[in-house]
Amino acid sequence: MTAELVRGQNHPLTQTRLEVRVSAGTPIVAAATLSDDRDRVRGAEWVAHPGAPVLPGVEVSRQAAARHRLALDLDALPDAAHRLHVVLALPVGTGGPARFGAAAAPFAAVTAPDGTPVADYTVTGLDTESALIALEFYRRQGTWKVRAVGQGYTGGLADLLADQGLTEAHRLAAAIHEAVARGLALSVPAPPPRPAHHDRSGQAGTPAGAAAHGGGAGTPAALPEGPTGTPAATHDAAPPYTAHEPAPAPGGRAPRPGMPSAGTSASRPVPPAGGPVDYQHPRRRPAAPPSSPPPAPEPPPGRPAPPVAGDAPGWSMEERLYNQVWGMFEDLARTTAAYRSAVQFADTRLEKELDQILSDPRSRIGGQGDAAREAARARHGELVDRARAVLDRDLAQLTAESDVVEPALPPAYARWDSPVWHGYRVPQESPQAIRLGDLHLPESGTLRIPFLMRLPLERGLWIDSGRTGSSAGPAGDAGERRQAALETAVGLAARLLAAHPPGECGVQVIDPAASGARALAPLVDSGVLAVPPARGAAGVTDVLARLTERVDLVQMAVRGGAADALPPGLDTSRQLLIVNDFPYGFDDRAVTRLRYLADEGPGVGVHLLMVADREDAAAYGPLLDPLWRSLLRLTPVPDDHLADPWVGHAWTYEPCRVPPGSQVLRQVLGRVAAARRPWVP
Numbered sequence: 001m002t003a004e005l006v007r008g009q010n011h012p013l014t015q016t017r018l019e020v021r022v023s024a025g026t027p028i029v030a031a032a033t034l035s036d037d038r039d040r041v042r043g044a045e046w047v048a049h050p051g052a053p054v055l056p057g058v059e060v061s062r063q064a065a066a067r068h069r070l071a072l073d074l075d076a077l078p079d080a081a082h083r084l085h086v087v088l089a090l091p092v093g094t095g096g097p098a099r100f101g102a103a104a105a106p107f108a109a110v111t112a113p114d115g116t117p118v119a120d121y122t123v124t125g126l127d128t129e130s131a132l133i134a135l136e137f138y139r140r141q142g143t144w145k146v147r148a149v150g151q152g153y154t155g156g157l158a159d160l161l162a163d164q165g166l167t168e169a170h171r172l173a174a175a176i177h178e179a180v181a182r183g184l185a186l187s188v189p190a191p192p193p194r195p196a197h198h199d200r201s202g203q204a205g206t207p208a209g210a211a212a213h214g215g216g217a218g219t220p221a222a223l224p225e226g227p228t229g230t231p232a233a234t235h236d237a238a239p240p241y242t243a244h245e246p247a248p249a250p251g252g253r254a255p256r257p258g259m260p261s262a263g264t265s266a267s268r269p270v271p272p273a274g275g276p277v278d279y280q281h282p283r284r285r286p287a288a289p290p291s292s293p294p295p296a297p298e299p300p301p302g303r304p305a306p307p308v309a310g311d312a313p314g315w316s317m318e319e320r321l322y323n324q325v326w327g328m329f330e331d332l333a334r335t336t337a338a339y340r341s342a343v344q345f346a347d348t349r350l351e352k353e354l355d356q357i358l359s360d361p362r363s364r365i366g367g368q369g370d371a372a373r374e375a376a377r378a379r380h381g382e383l384v385d386r387a388r389a390v391l392d393r394d395l396a397q398l399t400a401e402s403d404v405v406e407p408a409l410p411p412a413y414a415r416w417d418s419p420v421w422h423g424y425r426v427p428q429e430s431p432q433a434i435r436l437g438d439l440h441l442p443e444s445g446t447l448r449i450p451f452l453m454r455l456p457l458e459r460g461l462w463i464d465s466g467r468t469g470s471s472a473g474p475a476g477d478a479g480e481r482r483q484a485a486l487e488t489a490v491g492l493a494a495r496l497l498a499a500h501p502p503g504e505c506g507v508q509v510i511d512p513a514a515s516g517a518r519a520l521a522p523l524v525d526s527g528v529l530a531v532p533p534a535r536g537a538a539g540v541t542d543v544l545a546r547l548t549e550r551v552d553l554v555q556m557a558v559r560g561g562a563a564d565a566l567p568p569g570l571d572t573s574r575q576l577l578i579v580n581d582f583p584y585g586f587d588d589r590a591v592t593r594l595r596y597l598a599d600e601g602p603g604v605g606v607h608l609l610m611v612a613d614r615e616d617a618a619a620y621g622p623l624l625d626p627l628w629r630s631l632l633r634l635t636p637v638p639d640d641h642l643a644d645p646w647v648g649h650a651w652t653y654e655p656c657r658v659p660p661g662s663q664v665l666r667q668v669l670g671r672v673a674a675a676r677r678p679w680v681p
Helices: 157-163 169-181 317-359 367-408 419-423 478-499 517-526 536-560 588-600 614-630 664-679
Strands: 010-012 017-035 065-073 083-089 107-111 117-122 131-140 143-153 433-440 449-454 460-464 505-510 574-582 606-612 631-634 639-643 650-655
Touching (some): 017 169, 083 157, 143 157, 317 449, 419 664, 433 478, 478 505, 478 517, 478 606, 478 664, 517 664, 536 574, 536 588, 536 606, 574 588, 614 631
Parallel strands (some): 505 574, 574 606
Antiparallel strands (some): 010 143, 017 083, 017 107, 107 117, 433 650
């Protein structure tokens, strides 16, 4: 039984080997300080931090991250140490929030090494503080206890350390922030380095940085990033939109600082003297990673290294696979940009040579001119063929890596036809991302890269049931398009439910016209819905009023530091609201509430999943433009409406669809429902 602590409350410990698992809505620095019987830190050697992460009996993370695991062995602490404080701080100069009041409340859980929960504490009531003491472990009459502290410091780490009696507090605080800033502690959302034997750098002389333009319905926007560039939807007549993910990695974080625009001369990498061009983005080559997988065996001379699932850095296999998937995304974007740039260069040179031939009166006619034109075309073909050979080589390596990685993905990252779903068990911890679908480029053939979105979702999702311009799905029948869109939404909802521990995520449905009964049947029949889908205008009003009230209450409680004062019957678990056939059944007040939920809901655990045709809401005019821009547009059929902020490729998105005739969706939802029953009041 977990002890849910409030500020000032303590809890006795029956064991001394423990873990402290910390999570926050933004990358933070985790540290630990030891103090003596007078509650004073004797020196810098009694502080564990990213630059010096190991002390006797305590080890902290080597990076700034949204999640941390601190290992404690209280019996191994120095004899003079009577207290241990778990310290959290916001990193300086990383572009993140400057105060804890602008981010989600930090959460700290004390567990046994095997994950058995002992106690947890949510640090509420923070505002301008940038550093805090979350927990205190102290020895009283030979017994160790843990106390929820929650003491914040507006002056940051320096004030916190000085308050604990450390004479060199300001110097040590500066050293900690400097260690984080220079890369000794990597932020989790930053892109991981690729191992040297997996570097897919292009060859010397191949131009890179080709200009790319988006396809689909509108101009590609500046898009939110995963570790390295999560694509986002573009909309008709929508201005560029940048989201922040996770809290989008999830929404915002803008395209990479210093990354030149595609197509400019600055975007072409300069080869080092005597060496090949390195197309790898500089952010893919940070300092030492937090944790590296075992090195792969050396390949035979002249052959590429065999792909290995989970060969990217990370603290767990799940994080390694997540980073590896986004590394594959980067590599595909890079090698395709190099190929397109090479072809563009060859085309430009051919045009220039042909113009020169035509400008010379002596070579306009006759055999001399024909020979010159043939030679120019031959040089053009040779350049294109060489570029294609390099692309084919990289695609073959990426395909081989995909064949190894795809079967190793956990359920939250896996396709619905993956065998991993047959052994699915409801998780005890939420994953860091879920799979929304697949991404590919025209040149990539059958290669598909999983499209992973960080959790918790910082943007709502919009499944477009209108005409997408794609020839891969139903284009003429509006009923078929809406059915396919709602089935896609149900699949995403099921994936979210399956990715969360019991009781941590719920789904509510608004279906005013009852037109989605067939697609919603898996959710309804399995019993995962707490209440049936809302029908008619009255049902719309009721659901929106309840969720709006929930958002208001949680916001007021968090801002007022009174999270413990929430009504006892209020469900504080994350909620996914599926809205079908918008705007049918919505009046002006309901539309206003929906916009409010889209803007304010994600910050307090209410997420929106809309199934709608934008043309159906055309009567509202520009009033709803902010709503459409705030949502990540997905489609029920393949459509090239996504773009990355790195090189601006127009990526084709394909949804994760359940194979026809498969019962995997119902089986998974049945297990989720069975696990949820003990959590239902």
